[in-house]
Amino acid sequence: MSIELPQRPFFLAPLDRENSGVDFLGLRQANLDMMGEMIPSINNVTSYIRPFSLLSWIYWKFHDLCTEAGIEEATSDDLRLFRERIEVLFTWGASLHETAERIPGISATPPPDQDGVKPLTFDAWGRVQSSTSLIAALWYGPASKTVTGLGFLSPVPGRGGFFRVSRAGAALAQALDNKLREDGERYNRLLGTLDPVEANESDAIALWSLWSPETVEHEEMASFSSALTSEEAIGSNDTLLSRRSTTFALARHHLQEVGAEQSIPKIRRGMCFSVRPDGSNYDVPTTLEECRRKWLTLQMRQLQRLALETLLSWCEDQILRYDVVDTSAMAERFKKSWALTEYGLGEARNLAELIFKLDTKSNSVEDFIRSVNTNDLPDPFSIMAEITEKFRQRDPGFAVPCFFGLLQCASFAGAENAPPNMVQLGSAPRLSLRVLRHRLVGLGDVTVAEAFEYILEAMVISQHFSTAVNRFDGRNQRLRLAIEETGLTALVSSAWVPTVTEDRLAMLLTLSAQSDLVSKNFDGEFFSNGGIKNESI
Structure with missing residues (x-):
């Protein structure tokens, strides 16, 4: 598309419709890249052979x-x-x-x-x-x-x-x-x-x-399953087939350990934390350990994105419902809600103490998993569920789990064996997990309110402005907020509703069930029916 560049400053035409979209902070691509790393070659609609x-x-x-x-x-x-x-x-x-x-x-x-x-x-x-x-x-x-x-x-x-x-x-x-x-x-x-x-x-x-x-015909199953997974490729990271096969093997291993039907959310969590329904833990084969660390990193990135995008919606909500147009005033309102919540952080009060407290439970990815399994830390799925539920109820304190989720993501990114390519994915323009940690740790011992205000200004509002400017095509703009002389103003009539992009696990298991690699019941739950059954064609 050819766009004529402006020769002088100009005013944008008044909005004639609400902005719509799914990526107002420019974070989505890093999440999609992680999904492509774990489950390449398919998307969230490739559900049939x-x-x-x-x-x-x-x-x-x-x-x-x-x-x-x-x-x-x-x-x-x-x-x-x-x-x-x-x-x-x-x-x-x-x-x-x-x-x-x-x-x-x-x-x-x-x-x-x-x-x-x-x-x-x-x-x-x-x-x-x-x-x-x-x-x-x-x-x-x-x-x-x-x-x-x-x-x-x-x-x-x-x-x-x-x-x-x-x-x-x-x-x-x-x-x-x-x-x-x-x-x-x-x-x-x-x-x-x-x-x-x-x-x-x-x-x-x-x-x-x-x-x-x-x-599906038997011959189709045989041909498709060989393209989808390979027993020999498990544990390698060299090809699309090997990465897909290893992630499937991690899911299959969990189903074999569980020995019963499970829904996608339970399988997704089980792949991270290796827990059976009775609460007991199981070991992950050495060939799957790196895959599990990467899979957990993807879920932490999902939490980071949801938290930041929900904070953008929270800013809109503060402006539209309460006429709060200044970030410092927003931070003070947040502080009142944060004081009611501890998240097991004890007496830690400033940002440095909060992160240090979390870091002691996340020296390695395995330490983080152990802390979650012993209830010393909430898992990313429960935090995302809390964010989603409080947002749905329009609870004024729905920014609180967002803030804690970001702290936990920053702490996880500092784990000594967190997959480097995953925590760095997105770099500064898309606020990678590593960038999130560096920016928050760099704030030192600022107060909770000051840290929250920084997140709003540097990682939400400024990030939104940058994303909108970079995507401006000369005609349509994607801004939801603007800065006026009196403070922030909303360019929309209702707050955005963020959602979590599916990570392709459902499609991988659905195609695997059609290939007779796992089984699926009428309730959409999956269970193990043995190993990979590749057949030469």
Whole structure:
């Protein structure tokens, strides 16, 4: 996009709508990078194996049909029309049935019938390639590809939009092809041709019975599980496969130790603290120790981000509800709430004493885990739950768990064996865990109110201004606060509602359950059913 730079100072146009978004402090990317370190190649919507098979089948079958027709170099329009036809048929069937997980494009408005049938193009269905296609960046596209994904599709050099299937992708495609051929008439009429075709609702329903993502063929399971995990790769950090496999092995080890069904939140916590439901601890294999430290660091970063973003909302709340427009006045209001809460910090009163008190319980990551398991420290999940619940209730003191959470994150970042690449991720622009610690420790023995005021000014308000300025495109601005002569003013009518971005664990285990690597019950809980069952293809 070309933007004309301003030649002189100017005033922004008045806001005509509320700012919306998820990342007003610019912290999100560091969290996503950590998730990519732990569970690479998938995202939070890649919940089915079948779309991977379908995408592989589209490019595999298109090449096959071109070869049969003697087409040496197909056009991008040829490929686009074939892909759109298959995707429209797939999502049309999905729109007529309930699915447990999300499928893109099912909310599209069907076009009117033409002699009892409908056209099968995105234009006719009002769909957008960049957001409702399976190959879109929001959905299964990146996860299907080589280099950064699971390795089913490889881009054809110099041919934008063209992909060739890998060996694993061909195995997925052939498994699905065998299933689709069970309805030979529809296969030949609707799928096995490059000619433009139209279909009716009965066709969509019949095809859905074959390619519904709720069922997976054994051959698909075998091929997909080999791409998703590898027993031999566990404990290594060299490849996407090894990192994904090691994180899955940590989750599987927890389920094996628990010996019962568990929800995602319980599994997520168990992977950090190695605790069974009866409160007893179990050992983590040496090959998984580093992974556990990294997984816990990710959760601490989740806490840091939630705490800072909730403090931005707290500032907005102070302005909108109480007309408090000065950070020092906000700090004094916070101090009154903080005095009611101890968090097991004893007589510590200034910032240096607070951090020192926490540091004595977090000399190493293992010390931190031990302190949590003996109730000497609250775990990050309970702090995030407290922040979320107090915020939901509009409790005026919801800044208190935010402040303590930041202290605990700073202390954790000082643990001697905290993963260096993880605690440094984001550096100063995105307020890494290490930067958070350095800035708070550098304040010395300032009072709690002074420390809180510093956090508001340097890590919340200034961070917000910096993020908004860096993302200003010459047209739309993302500011939620501004500084006037009388103090801070809110540019929104209601306080922001921050949320925690999912860490992909649910998707990893859901795909693993479809691959028969773990089991999943009707309540969405997972349990171990043995080891990784990779099969050669």
